[in-house]
């Protein structure tokens with residue numbers, strides 16, 4: 001924190017470079033940004049501001065991640081955070097500013113909704129997440145609340161890697177290959193089956209590449225996230241029994257995603273949509289595959305987490321009274337998840353309960369001696 005303040009007060013040496021001429025004069029053109037780099041000791045900070053002919057923001061800065069794979073990646077993970085009733089927001093803003101995270105994963109459903117009131121709700125939401133998103137990679141996936149106008153608010157506000165309109169993509173950070181999916185292409189078929197097919201084919205290629213021996217050696221963890229869960233035990237709606245992404249399109253059973261998790265040895269899968277937290281035992285096709293010594297030590301299948309309780313105007317969701325055999329921990333309190341990928345063998349997860357003022361209510365280590373397709 002001290003370092004960060006120090007950087008902001010340092011005279012910006014290259015500031016007298018004249019402003020870039022944006023070359024246009026209109027109210028709603030793409031904004032410009034201006035970045036400069038500063039090295040303090042060995043840490044590189046990038047200082048930037050964004051704007052257009054209508055005005056420029058104050059300066060923000062961020063720290064570039066270390067090179068290579070051998071460092072601890074720390075993430076904040078949650079879904080379903082709204083403009084109103086965002087219980088976790090102040091915790092996340094504070095933690096982000098204190099430098100607790102390297103990346104944020106917002107697993108769908110933003111603002112409720114970004115298009116509301118001529119998209120002013122979306123604008124306000126972006127200001128709310130600015131303390132996080134201005135200084136960290138704020139990585140996203142689309143949820144059902146983004147579906148209006150063919151996901152255009154989502155696509156235009158978030159610019160994720162790759163060339164698929166931010167709907168699906170992957171990126172590498174430290175020892176982790178992160179994969180982001182749109183589960184919504186299975187539900188909003190009116191926007192075209194093509195996106196679903198494209199995503200499926202892309203995913204197969206992406207996971208196959210991530211799972212080659214040399215890539216797995218370098219970057220052993222594969223963490224996949226998308227909005228609607230493959231497994232949940234909530235009582236509120238039918239979404240825990242509709243399993244289009246897991247089992248494929250209705251009746252046809254095509255493009256089912258769960259077999260890909262097995263085939264390419266995905267380690268951890270993160271969902272949201274249900275406004276609660278739920279952790280599974282290692283799980284495939286409804287069956288539990290615990291590790292031999294301990295459930296999460298060399299697990300026989302992917303581990304699933306549902307973390308959609310960041311807070312929104314639709315309150316939290318309750319569970320059915322008797323949890324299924326695959327369900328290991330459940331909570332309907334507001335909160336968010338922290339992940340830390342320590343090294344090639346150890347990955348840590350914990351659930352922060354904001355109803356209990358930040359107390360950790362669940363934690364686990366996934367320990368793996370090898371990362372490979374599951375023998376199921």
Ligand SMILES: *[C@@H]1O[C@H](CO)[C@@H](O)[C@H](O)[C@H]1NC(C)=O
Nearest residue numbers: 150164165167190191192195
């Ligand atoms: C929705 O947007 C996608 C691109 O993100 C495009 O491929 C698709 O054709 C659009 N669908 C409709 C119905 O406009």
Ligand SMILES: *[C@@H]1O[C@H](CO)[C@@H](O)[C@H](O)[C@H]1NC(C)=O
Nearest residue numbers: 281287288289290294295325
């Ligand atoms: C998996 O491990 C957990 C915790 O030890 C246990 O409660 C559960 O019954 C195990 N499930 C199976 C199928 O072995």
Ligand SMILES: *[C@@H]1O[C@H](CO)[C@@H](O)[C@H](O)[C@H]1NC(C)=O
Nearest residue numbers: 341342343344345346347348
């Ligand atoms: C990996 O991280 C865990 C947890 O911090 C630690 O106990 C273990 O010794 C580490 N392994 C290696 C090879 O550094």
Ligand SMILES: [Fe+2]
Nearest residue numbers: 109143144273
């Ligand atoms: Fe949702």
